[in-house]
Amino acid sequence: MSRFMMILSLALIVLISSSTIPKTAATPPARYQNYKTFVRTACNSTKYPTLCYNSLSSYSSTIKSDPIKLCITSLTINVQSANNATSVLSDLFKKAKSTSRRGVMMILEDCVEEMKDTVDELKQAIAELKKLKGGGNSKQECIKNVRTWVSSALTDEGTCTDGFEERKGNVETKKTVKKTVSELSKITCNSLALITNYLRY
Template identity: 75%
Template sequence: MSRFVILSLVLVVLINSLTIPTIAATPPARYLNYETFVRTACNTTTYPTMCYDTLSSYSSTIKSDPIKLCTTSLNLNVKAARNATSVVSTFLKKAKSTSSPEVAILKDCVDEMKDTVDELKQAVADLKKLKGGGSSKDEHLKNVRTWVSSALTDEGTCTDGFEEGKVNVETKKMVKKAVTKLSRTTSNTLALITNYLR
């Protein structure tokens, strides 16, 4: 066999090896895009876009773990509740300085907001105990739902107060905006807990 023929055969083998598709090991689908899990979960909530915008940046931490999903949502909910409390407290301080008639309404709202923060923190504490399993798991899960439901009720009580009394228009607008945003966050958290924790 001539050197030319040998070289030709080697060349053919090399060309064929280059055209053979490479098959790489593919990881399980659930690991390909954790954002999909978060998006799917958020689609079960009342405000899915808000839910996804809030949680998507934490998808690599949440992965596809329902407890991590709900824990992350709850922790962000506590932060949102503190922010809302701060907003209402600021308006209360301004109202006190001018002896405005809405002082009592704002004070009640601040109290409701503080209760909301405490209830959400209690929910976080009970959520941490879910991994124990057994009957205690069911009890802690029930407590989590109760705490978050109570927080949602308190948020509603706060905004209801502004419908019943005379309050500065701008104050009413800003407080309702802050508390309504919080209520939507809490509603989404409750939906995630209800739909993803068993």
């Protein structure tokens, strides 16, 4: 009888313990769900909402419901993507240089410079947003500067692909450049949309 009671007691302990798991580990606090909702709503205002949400949702607890943090996070991811694009195009440039394809080499060299400019412009945009957060320059001036830097980055990305659109041949190189820069441009486009829609004078 005592053995039966012992087994029954152990079973009850396991049952009670397991029943508390969903309440503590599986169900996130309501505020984190609200932060994700904020990010999703913000991303729905962009041209590529799924791409936006996939890249930003994991940072929702940092972003919370802060428009400035939202835009800084988006631009920080943007810089990472621009650095990756620069690396891809630099590798293509080195390959073209080693195979003496002068025409392609010159276009790729220009593209690499455009990508470096993009990185610098996005970093300038982040620096401006941090001034805004710290209460430095006037809000209106900061937001205008941020938009200008991000718009310039988007223009530089377009300039890179335009150089390949005007040139025949080298299908694989052209395809890689277009895919790489297109993916970057979507992220930059989303960043600009968030800045335009969520930063007010």
